[in-house]
Amino acid sequence: MPILIDPVELAARLDAERDEPSGSPRTRVLDVRWTLAEPDGSGAYRTGHVPGAVYVDLDTELADHSAAGEGRHPLPTEAAFERAMRRWGLRDGDAAVVVDDAAGMSAARAWWLLRHAGFGDVRILDGGLGAWRAAGLPLEQGDVVPQPGDASAHFGAMPVIDLDEADALGAADRGVLLDARAGERYRGEVEPIDPRAGHIPGAVSAPTAGNLDADGRFRPADALRARFAALGVDAEHPVAAYCGSGVTAAHAVAALEIAGVEAALYPGSFSQWSNHAERPVALGASPDGEDGRP
Structure with a gap:
């Protein structure tokens, strides 16, 4: 299944679908405007979005903050996510295109x-x-409120690891745990939000920006394969990605899939790990820390 769609291709698809019967499967555009500095992207969405796009609130619809101890953006429950899908107007058989203003990172x-x-x-x-x-394509202002959809959610199609599995993968001789945060956070030079600085021992630094070209598009598959191979990734051994709270790590999973590698997501990420005082953190550019794995 393709992962990406080009803006011109999307615009052509939306134009072609305008004359189709209203009950036909359609391409639904979901606007996921979010950043750490500005978690509520609804204002930016209303200022201008892809025509027909529905705003998706990452903090309330793509996370479950009632899940204590699971990090800053725990995964929503299956039932809650199904309700969100239906609010967005998604129907079984539709196609969905997700959009942001951060090169896909949210x-x-x-x-x-x-x-x-x-x-x-x-x-x-x-x-x-x-x-x-x-590409010179038009933007629409205001809110889009679709008719409720009937899509169903059945979690389990993507691999997930938990706190203990992240620890084991970091310590493993084979397999790679990738840290998708910026290099300075990985090295522990800065930590703007989580209680401790550094990285999970054994994790390899793979900043999300390295998945992108100068125009903010995903690099070609062969370039991504070369990037991840240089980090020790291959298709024969386990691979997982984490970040601060499991948001931009999903971008790493997408990049790995483009490269032909299936990767698991660690949703709790460093926000969960760093809140467990019994779990060591490593500092510096080495996976095992400046003095080796603690």
């Missing part, structure tokens, strides 16, 4: 969850709204 969370829920055709808009604007 939209990938929706892509991953929809895939995890067994939704058939879901794509990331390659390059996000920046690429849409660069």
Whole structure:
């Protein structure tokens, strides 16, 4: 199943579908505007979005903050995510395209969850709204409120690891645990939000920005394969990705899939790990820390 869609291709598809009967399967566009600095992206969405796009609230619809001890963005329950899918107007048989204004780094969370829920055709808009604007395509203002859909969610289609499995993968001789945060956070030089700085011992630094070209689009499959191979990744051994709270790590999972590698997501990520005082953290550029694995 393709992972990406080009802005021009998306615009052509939306134009072609305007004349189809209202009950036909359609391409539903989901706008997942979110950043750590500005978690509520609804204002930016209303200012201008892909025509027909429905706003998705990452904090309330793509996470379950009632799940104590699971990190800053625990996965939603299957039932809650199904309700969200239906609010967005998704119907079984539709295609979904997820969009953001951050080169896919927040939209990938929706892509991953929809895939995890067994939704058939879901794509990331390659390059996000920046690429849409660069192509000279129109934006729509205001809110889009769709008719409720009937899509169903059945979690389990994407691999997931937990706290103990992340620890084991970091310590394993074979397999790779990738840290998708910026290099300075991996090394422990800064930590703006979590209680301790550093990384999970044994994890390899793989900043999310390295998945992208200068225009904010995913790099070609062969370039991504080369990038991940240089980090010790191959298709024969386990691979998992984490970040601060499981959001941008989904972008790494998408990039790995483009490269032909199936990877698990560690949803709790460093926000969960660093809150467990009994779990060691490593500092510096080495996977095992400046003085080896604690």
